[in-house]
Amino acid sequence: xxxxxxxxxxxxxxxxxxxxxxxxxxxxxxxxxxxxxxxxxxxxxxxxxxxxxxxxxxxxxxxxxxxxxxxxxxxxxxxxxxxxxxxxxxxxxxxxxxxxxxxxxxxxxxxxxxxxxxxxxxxxxxxxxxxxxxxxxxxxxxxxxxxxxxxxxxxxxxxxxxxxxxxxxxxxxxxxxxxxxxxxxxxxxxxxxxxxxxxxxxxxxxxxxxxxxxxxxxxxxxxxxxxxxxxxxxxxxxxxxxxxxxxxxxxxxxxxxxxxxxxxxxxxxxxxxxxxxxxxxxxxxxxxxxxxxxxxxxxxxxxxxxxxxxxxxxxxxxxxxxxxxxxxxxxxxxxxxxxxxxxxxxxxxxxxxxxxxxxxxxxxxxxxxxxxxxxxxxxxxxxxxxxxxxxxxxxxxxxxx
Numbered sequence: 001x002x003x004x005x006x007x008x009x010x011x012x013x014x015x016x017x018x019x020x021x022x023x024x025x026x027x028x029x030x031x032x033x034x035x036x037x038x039x040x041x042x043x044x045x046x047x048x049x050x051x052x053x054x055x056x057x058x059x060x061x062x063x064x065x066x067x068x069x070x071x072x073x074x075x076x077x078x079x080x081x082x083x084x085x086x087x088x089x090x091x092x093x094x095x096x097x098x099x100x101x102x103x104x105x106x107x108x109x110x111x112x113x114x115x116x117x118x119x120x121x122x123x124x125x126x127x128x129x130x131x132x133x134x135x136x137x138x139x140x141x142x143x144x145x146x147x148x149x150x151x152x153x154x155x156x157x158x159x160x161x162x163x164x165x166x167x168x169x170x171x172x173x174x175x176x177x178x179x180x181x182x183x184x185x186x187x188x189x190x191x192x193x194x195x196x197x198x199x200x201x202x203x204x205x206x207x208x209x210x211x212x213x214x215x216x217x218x219x220x221x222x223x224x225x226x227x228x229x230x231x232x233x234x235x236x237x238x239x240x241x242x243x244x245x246x247x248x249x250x251x252x253x254x255x256x257x258x259x260x261x262x263x264x265x266x267x268x269x270x271x272x273x274x275x276x277x278x279x280x281x282x283x284x285x286x287x288x289x290x291x292x293x294x295x296x297x298x299x300x301x302x303x304x305x306x307x308x309x310x311x312x313x314x315x316x317x318x319x320x321x322x323x324x325x326x327x328x329x330x331x332x333x334x335x336x337x338x339x340x341x342x343x344x345x346x347x348x349x350x351x352x353x354x355x356x357x358x359x360x361x362x363x364x365x366x367x368x369x370x371x372x373x374x375x376x377x378x379x380x381x382x383x384x385x386x387x388x389x390x391x392x393x394x395x396x397x398x399x400x401x
Contacts, residue, residue: 027376
């Protein structure tokens with residue numbers, strides 16, 4: 001396993017908040033000092049707008065910003081840097097595709113297929129576009145084991161132009177068979193969008209091998225800053241799409257009558273971008289590469305196995321889902337204890353977990369509950385964190401029941 005004592009020394013929050021047990025990385029991750037320093041360095045040493053400046057610090061800002069496209073390309077094996085678009089979040093990236101592609105390609109005979117497992121960010125935009133285009137919105141059902149029911153995949157794809165699917169569930173940690181689904185989509189002439197927000201930080205993703213049409217993720221879930229997301233899109237499709245936002249940078253020529261658009265990726269990056277956040281994302285990718293994604297994955301797998309074993313020993317606890325392939329996320333409830341109350345009591349022991357519907361209300365509905373607690377692990381967690389979590393849950397249950 002990873003040397004978490006050494007890793008925590010690189011995350012200043014663990015020095016500022018002694019005894020912190022952070023088990024909510026599926027929501028957002030803590031930031032290492034090197035990432036914080038990279039953001040501060042931009043503002044302190046070469047703060048300037050990108051692409052248009054002819055002076056030295058402006059050129060440095062542009063070079064640092066654009067170099068992150070190369071880092072994303074190498075990190076995820078993207079075929080072309082022009083296929084890497086920066087946004088504010090996974091949510092914005094999905095909305096970009098929904099509006100720029102969906103408005104021109106969906107109709108009453110060509111809809112979108114999602115799953116019952118989706119985060120609201122990969123469901124609500126398609127509901128909005130479906131209503132605007134009068135197109136069908138279909139879904140793959142969820143089983144009680146936290147896995148998708150693919151038994152009717154042939155009919156699921158009827159009258160579908162795009163399938164939008166989560167790579168790893170933020171609730172169950174389920175790692176979906178996205179290659180199987182994208183392969184089937186291609187055989188049916190259907191485009192694919194994969195939500196990789198919960199996947200990219202935890203295991204290697206190969207875009208070229210996956211061969212999907214769109215892939216999205218966020219910086220803040222991979223020890224990077226908030227406010228930066230990435231859309232990776234197939235070049236031929238991006239070239240045909242209309243811009244999502246209008247303004248500076250995304251134009252080629254502007255007259256009082258009409259405008260023409262910049263080439264990709266800048267066609268989709270209107271206005272001053274999130275320069276510091278993008279630079280911070282680049283440093284976050286460097287940091288993850290230094291540790292190694294495969295090392296992180298093995299570390300998390302060990303924590304997941306230990307966490308399930310130890311949590312299962314608690315009286316009257318329900319662990320939701322048992323997917324055969326999963327990441328280090330455990331949703332649970334304790335009988336007689338509301339998950340919100342549990343989370344607040346755990347906080348008194350400096351333990352941070354998530355409680356609620358996890359932006360996945362259809363999953364809660366499928367499980368017949370309104371909310372759950374959720375513990376999620378990352379590279380700075382160890383088995384001692386899990387032991388303290390179990391102890392605090394038992395203590396809280398004794399108090400509240």
